[in-house]
Every structure is written in structure tokens, then in C-alpha cells.
Amino acid sequence: xxxxxxxxxxxxxxxxxxxxxxxxxxxxxxxxxxxxxxxxxxxxxxxxxxxxxxxxxxxxxxxxxxxxxxxxxxxxxxxxxxxxxxxxxxxxxxxxxxxxxxxxxxxxxxxxxxxxxxxxxxxxxxxxxxxxxxxxxxxxxxxxxxxxxxxxxxxxxxxxxxxxxxxxxxxxxxxxxxxxxxxxxxxxxxxxxxxxxxxxxxxxxxxxxxxxxxxxxxxxxxxxxxxxxxxxxxxxxxxxxxxxxxxxxxxxxxxxxxxxxxxxxxxxxxxxxxxxxxxxxxxxxxxxxxxxxxxxxxxxxxxxxxxxxxxxxxxxxxxxxxxxxxxxxxxxxxxxxxxxxxxxxxxxxxxxxxxxxxxxxxxxxxxxxxxxxxxxxxxxxxxxxxxxxxxxxxxxxxxxxxxxxxxxxxxxxxxxxxxxxxxxx
Ligand SMILES: NC(=O)c1ccc[n+]([C@@H]2O[C@H](COP(=O)([O-])OP(=O)(O)OC[C@H]3O[C@@H](n4cnc5c(N)ncnc54)[C@H](O)[C@@H]3O)[C@@H](O)[C@H]2O)c1
Numbered sequence: 001x002x003x004x005x006x007x008x009x010x011x012x013x014x015x016x017x018x019x020x021x022x023x024x025x026x027x028x029x030x031x032x033x034x035x036x037x038x039x040x041x042x043x044x045x046x047x048x049x050x051x052x053x054x055x056x057x058x059x060x061x062x063x064x065x066x067x068x069x070x071x072x073x074x075x076x077x078x079x080x081x082x083x084x085x086x087x088x089x090x091x092x093x094x095x096x097x098x099x100x101x102x103x104x105x106x107x108x109x110x111x112x113x114x115x116x117x118x119x120x121x122x123x124x125x126x127x128x129x130x131x132x133x134x135x136x137x138x139x140x141x142x143x144x145x146x147x148x149x150x151x152x153x154x155x156x157x158x159x160x161x162x163x164x165x166x167x168x169x170x171x172x173x174x175x176x177x178x179x180x181x182x183x184x185x186x187x188x189x190x191x192x193x194x195x196x197x198x199x200x201x202x203x204x205x206x207x208x209x210x211x212x213x214x215x216x217x218x219x220x221x222x223x224x225x226x227x228x229x230x231x232x233x234x235x236x237x238x239x240x241x242x243x244x245x246x247x248x249x250x251x252x253x254x255x256x257x258x259x260x261x262x263x264x265x266x267x268x269x270x271x272x273x274x275x276x277x278x279x280x281x282x283x284x285x286x287x288x289x290x291x292x293x294x295x296x297x298x299x300x301x302x303x304x305x306x307x308x309x310x311x312x313x314x315x316x317x318x319x320x321x322x323x324x325x326x327x328x329x330x331x332x333x334x335x336x337x338x339x340x341x342x343x344x345x346x347x348x349x350x351x352x353x354x355x356x357x358x359x360x361x362x363x364x365x366x367x368x369x370x371x372x373x374x375x376x377x378x379x380x381x382x383x384x385x386x387x388x389x390x391x392x393x394x395x396x397x398x399x400x401x402x403x404x405x406x407x408x409x410x411x412x413x414x415x416x417x418x419x420x421x422x423x424x425x
Contacts, residue, residue: 074108076141076379081162084118085353086363086411087146093365093415094144094372097391097422101376101384109379112140116162118150127161133169136344142375143346146368149353160212166346167205172338173236174243175203175317176374177350179304179324179334182389183396186329186405189301196305197327200247203317204240205338207231210314232268232313237275243341244311245283253308255287256280259296259316272313297323325350325367329405332364335371337378347375361410364402366392369418391421 080095082088095111102109114132121127136143143166148159166172181187181197189197213229244256258276262269273290280288291299293316299306300323312320325334331351338346349367357363373388400417401407409417 075110076108077110077112077139078375079136079140079143080111080113081116081143081145082113083116083146083148083162083353084150084159085147085355085358086351087117087148087353089359089361089363089411090349090365090368091144091146093411093418094368096415096419097369097388098144098372098376100419100422101381101387105381105384107376107379107381107384116158117148118153118158121158122152127158128165133165136166137170140344142344142379144372144375145346145348147349147351147353149355151355163348164210167338168211170340170344170346171206172340172346173204173206173239174337174339174341175205175314175321176337176339177201177203177317177321177324177334178374179321179327181328182333182393183329186333186396188326188329189304192304192327196303199304199307199324200253200309201317201321201324202240202244202247202309202311203321204236204311204313205317206314207233207236208314230265230268230313230315232271234271234275237272238279241272241276241279241311244309245279245286245288248286248309249283253286255289255307256283256309256311257289257291257296257307259291259293259310259312259320261293261316262290263292268313276311293320296320300324300327321350330364332367332402332404333370334367335374337371337374339378345378347371347378361412362402363411364404365411365415365418366396366401366405369415387422387425388418390425391418394421394425 078098080091082091098109098111101107116128116132145163145166148163149156150158153159177200179197179199179201181194184193187193187197209228209230211229211231213231214227217225217227219226241256241258247253248256258272260269260272262273276288276290280286293312296310296312296316297320300320304327310320321334321336322331325331328334332349334350336348336350338348349371351367354363369388369392373385373392376382376388377385395401395414395417396405398417398421399407400409400414402409402411402414407414
């Protein structure tokens with residue numbers, strides 16, 4: 001096993017290339033090769049997962065605060081960051097369930113709202129005030145975030161500063177994206193239902209092509225060259241793979257699939273594969289297999305039951321989790337966590353700001369509501385997280401949803417329906 005103190009490549013050093021901020025653009029993948037596949041066993045009902053225990057993190061934070069004002073141990077501080085587009089609308093619905101549970105179950109959550117968005121950026125030129133990142137790091141337990149992206153900021157500068165800024169600067173290396181079908185009628189796949197669509201994707205969140213490393217040469221001329229680096233460190237790869245295996249062990253999942261494109265991206269791929277095999281050897285009870293990402297996308301559609309836990313790099317994870325969201329019923333249905341065990345972590349629906357729906361009471365709030373549940377689970381409130389998921393499931397069954405999943409309601413009414421099911425359970 002690698003010594004955690006082993007020096008690793010610093011993406012911002014040791015390169016002759018200019019370092020840029022990343023944006024959210026995606027590349028198209030070529031396809032052709034078929035990965036090695038293995039069948040897996042039926043998945044038992046999964047226990048819920050509290051990533052690495054809230055109390056350990058609490059103690060760590062308290063120890064690190066060193067003279068900072070002491071909050072009661074029962075208080076959990078949440079930074080609420082609605083962002084752009086439909087972000088504020090879906091976060092408002094998430095806050096309805098959080099506020100209700102906070103009051104009725106006395107959870108001790110304390111919410112602070114931050115209005116960092118495209119409007120404030122365009123008005124002031126500031127994405128996030130100086131010191132804000134340190135404040136979040138030191139004084140908060142979790143961040144509940146909507147979405148970023150606004151057509152008036154085409155270079156996505158504020159989004160990169162805030163969202164990627166938090167992922168990188170808070171070292172939120174685990175991107176945790178469950179893919180769970182809550183209702184058979186939402187399945188886009190013929191013959192595949194709740195039993196088959198139940199997997200978890202872990203995306204590496206701090207390295208890969210998203211470090212913004214690269215540059216242009218002779219920009220704007222016919223001879224222009226652009227280079228975009230894909231960075232993998234042994235430490236970065238090992239910790240996300242280990243997290244995936246730990247998750248599988250703690251939740252009773254049977255297998256972990258690592259997916260990449262090591263037949264083409266040989267250097268990084270080789271590091272990923274060697275690390276995967278090495279970590280897997282410490283978890284002999286968990287089946288492990290490798291699959292090329294093009295084959296993975298095909299198999300996720302053809303036979304999603306093949307997968308329990310998938311671990312992959314930043315870019316491939318970005319892409320396959322949208323496919324995962326589609327398997328759940330659409331982008332409006334999916335939740336995600338950006339986690340660093342034992343530290344402040346960030347929770348957001350996986351969809352973006354969907355500008356065309358902003359302010360129209362049209363966006364599906366379920367992704368944000370399930371994100372609120374995931375955050376509660378992270379904070380140690382497993383029973384409340386389960387209650388939220390049950391209320392969402394009832395609202396879907398009653399067709400009290402937005403139109404993207406076939407219901408007649410707007411965002412606010414769909415959020416109210418979930419709240420009502422929560423209150424009457
Ligand atoms: N994490 C993030 O903040 C994040 C993620 C992805 C995209 N973005 C940004 O968001 C902006 C829009 O990007 P995009 O259009 O590619 O992706 P998007 O996720 O915002 O929307 C894509 C489409 O999915 C559907 N959709 C998404 N969320 C929905 C919801 N809650 N309810 C109903 N339908 C929903 C809509 O049809 C929408 O047009 C861009 O600026 C992009 O960079 C941000």
C-alpha cells in the first residue's frame with residue numbers, strides 16, 4: 001500500500017504549460033472496444049451509508065478550531081448556496097423538508113444563506129468574498145448547493161471559482177452518486193426496474209482533466225495548438241478506489257467495477273489499473289472487475305444489474321453519472337455528494353442551472369430534496385434521510401410531481417406534496 005505521505009505530483013507545479021481554470025465542458029468519447037464483464041449476484045436491500053461517521057469529523061473540526069467560538073456539539077452548521085438558474089427554486093424546496101425535520105425532530109441544524117451567483121458576480125466582479133472559503137472550511141459542517149451556470153457569464157468564471165473552487169480547495173475528492181430507481185414507471189429501460197437499477201458511482205473529483213492544466217500555442221492562428229492535460233496521482237487514485245471498496249464493504253455491495261480507457265490513455269490508465277488491483281487485494285470478499293468506459297455506457301443501458309459500485313475518473317464520472325440520472329428518471333431526480341471524509345462536504349443535485357426553466361416553477365425539485373436527505377445522512381441523521389426518501393417515493397407513486405417525470409405540478413406544488421407525505425407518514 002502506498003504511504004499516505006508519499007509526495008505526489010502537484011498539478012500546478014512541474015509543468016511548462018500555462019495553468020487555466022477549468023470549465024464544465026465535456027468531450028465526446030469514441031467507442032469501439034468491449035470491456036471484460038462479469039455477472040454479479042442479486043443485490044440485497046442495501047443498508048444506508050454514513051460516509052465515515054459524522055462524529056469523527058465533528059471531533060476533528062473541534063480539535064482544529066483552536067479557539068474558534070464553540071458551538072454546541074448538537075449544532076450542525078449548514079451553508080446554503082442556491083446559485084444560478086433553477087438552483088434557488090430547487091434549494092427552496094429542499095429547505096422545506098430540512099426546516100420541517102429540523103424543527104419537528106430537533107436536529108440542531110443552523111442554516112446560513114450565501115447569495116453568491118451570476119448576478120452578484122456581474123455586479124461586483126467578485127465570485128466569492130475573500131476569506132469565504134476558509135470560513136466554510138473552518139466553521140461549517142456541510143454545504144447545500146443548487147447549481148451554477150449563467151449564459152451571461154460564458155467563461156463560467158464564477159462557477160469555476162465557487163463550485164470547482166470548493167471541490168478543489170476543500171479537497172472533496174469523493175463524488176458520490178447513487179443511481180436508484182424509486183418507481184418502476186420512471187425506468188427508461190424495457191424490462192429493467194427497481195431491482196435492476198440500483199448502483200452507486202464514485203467519481204474522482206479533484207484530478208483528471210478538470211485541474212485546468214494545459215495551454216494554447218499560436219492561439220487564433222491556423223497553426224494553433226491546444227493541450228489539455230489529464231492528471232492522476234497515485235495518492236488521488238488510491239483514495240477514491242479505496243473509498244469505493246470501503247463503501248462496498250460497509251453496505252454489503254458485492255462488486256466494484258473500475259472503468260477507464262487504459263487501452264488509449266495508457267499512462268494514467270496503467271496507474272489506475274495497478275492501484276485498483278492493489279487495493280482490491282485488500283478486499284478479497286468483494287468481486288472486482290475492469291471495464292472500458294465505452295463498454296460501460298453500453299452495459300449500463302443493456303444490463304444495469306451488472307453493477308453494484310462503479311469507480312472512475314473525473315471526466316468519465318461526469319459523463320456516466322448523467323447516464324445514471326437518466327436511468328433514475330432524468331436529471332431532475334439525482335442527488336450527489338462531494339465528500340472529504342471527516343471534513344466539511346458539499347451536497348448538490350447533479351443537474352445544472354437549466355437556464356431555460358429558471359423562474360418558471362417548472363424544475364423538478366426531487367434531486368435537491370434527495371440531496372438534502374443525503375446531507376442529513378452524512379450528518380448522522382439516517383432515520384430522517386430514510387423518511388425523506390420514503391416521502392419522495394410516495395409523491396412519485398401519487399403522480400404528485402413535475403412534468404419531466406409525468407406529473408401535473410410545478411416546482412413549489414411538487415415540493416409541497418413531498419412535505420405533506422413527510423408530515424403524514
Ligand atoms: N453542478 C453544476 O452546477 C452544473 C452541472 C451541470 C451543468 N452546469 C451548468 O448549467 C448550465 C446548463 O447546463 P446544461 O443545460 O448542460 O445542463 P442542465 O442540467 O442544467 O440541464 C439540462 C437539461 O436537463 C433537464 N433538467 C435539468 N435539471 C432539471 C430539473 N431539476 N427539472 C427538470 N428538468 C431538468 C432540462 O431539460 C435541461 O434543459 C450550464 O451553464 C452548465 O455549465 C452546472
